[in-house]
Amino acid sequence: MRFLSVLELLLGIVVVGITLFDLFQSVVLPRPAVGRIRLSPWLIRLSWAIWRRFGRLQWENGRREAILGSYGPLALLTLLGAWVLSLVLGYGLVLHSLGSQLSPAPDFGTALYFSGASLLTFGYAGFEAIGVPARIVVLTEGANGLALVALVVSLLFSLYASFQQREVLVITTDASAGAPPSGVTLLENAAALGMGDLLADTFDAWKIWSAQVLDSHLAYPILGYFRSSHDNESWLSSLGAVLDAATLVMTTVEGAPHGHAKLMYGVGTHLVEDLSQVIGPEHDHSVGIERFEFDDARERLSAAGYELRDADLSWERFSKMRSLYAVDLNALARHWEIPPSLWIGDRTLLAAHVAAHARPAH
Secondary structure, eight states: OHHHHHHHHHHHHHHHHHHHHHHIIIIIOSSOOOOSSOHHHHHHHHHHHHHHHHHHTOOSHHHHHHHHHTHHHHHHHHHHHHHHHHHHHHHHHHHHHTGGGEESOOOHHHHHHHHHHHHTTOOOTTOEEOSHHHHHHHHHHHHHHHHHHHHHHHHHHHHHHHHHHHHHHHHHHHHHHTTTTOHHHHHHHHHHTTOTTHHHHHHHHHHHHHHHHHHHHHHOGGGGGSOOSSTTOOHHHHHHHHHHHHHHHHHTBSSSOHHHHHHHHHHHHHHHHHHGGGTOOOOOOOOSSOHHHHHHHHHHHHHHTOOBOOHHHHHHHHHHHHTTTHHHHHHHHHHTTOOOOSSSSOOTTHHHHHHHHHSOOO
């Protein structure tokens, strides 16, 4: 019997330790979390896989987006509940193993109730810790409960502040890049409006935005599951559109702000590469589009009034530069089920389009 009590004590300590470590990594540590023995990443992956499959069953786009968009807040509440339940279980095991130091001595179910009352500061629930070790455990659990509430409140403020900061630029970019956003549309509108500074200002704003999102979304990966709130919008597709515009400026378009585009491209590709660690990098380098799509974009840019470089040389450079972010960006788009845009997202219908272009004319 004593062996079982020791085993129960050790198991409870392990459960509490893993939970507090996960809480520290997820909320307190302002940098990407490390460690394989963590509760929240496994819970998020499992629940998102189930939720995403359910969302795919909805044929109507608005309903599907509403269901997928509710996942982020619900996942946050699920994490909070999981942390609370894990602490109640862990401390319940410890208190049950110290049953002789409690008055009256509880069974396991009663020990869990006592643990929950101590964690949530309801009081001692009709029990008294009469031994020093038991008193230390009860006081420690009560302190953990207060700390958990404080940390969760601060986490909510941090998450929603980061979410709102992220979405402001996404919404304003709609006016110039369209909805769904497109890098080609961004360049066309800049020419049509006669706003020579629009591209430079856009690249500078998205460079800063990319750095901010890189910091917040690596520290709090759950932010990636908070979807943009407007139809045909996604922060990820907006990022891809601006990256595509920057890549076109550096490889295809003459007389555009190449320096601003290069700086944005550097920070943006860094963001995509690091975000891909959330789902695992695919370690592949592909341009992500077909040559005829690039040629179509060139025709649109030429019609907009841009002076273009040689087509073959432009395609060679564009392919090389876009391959550094295209695969990871599309993998993230598929993982988060974002609405597809011109060159980003679900491209499963592309094969038929390619075949149609390859068919000889009669």
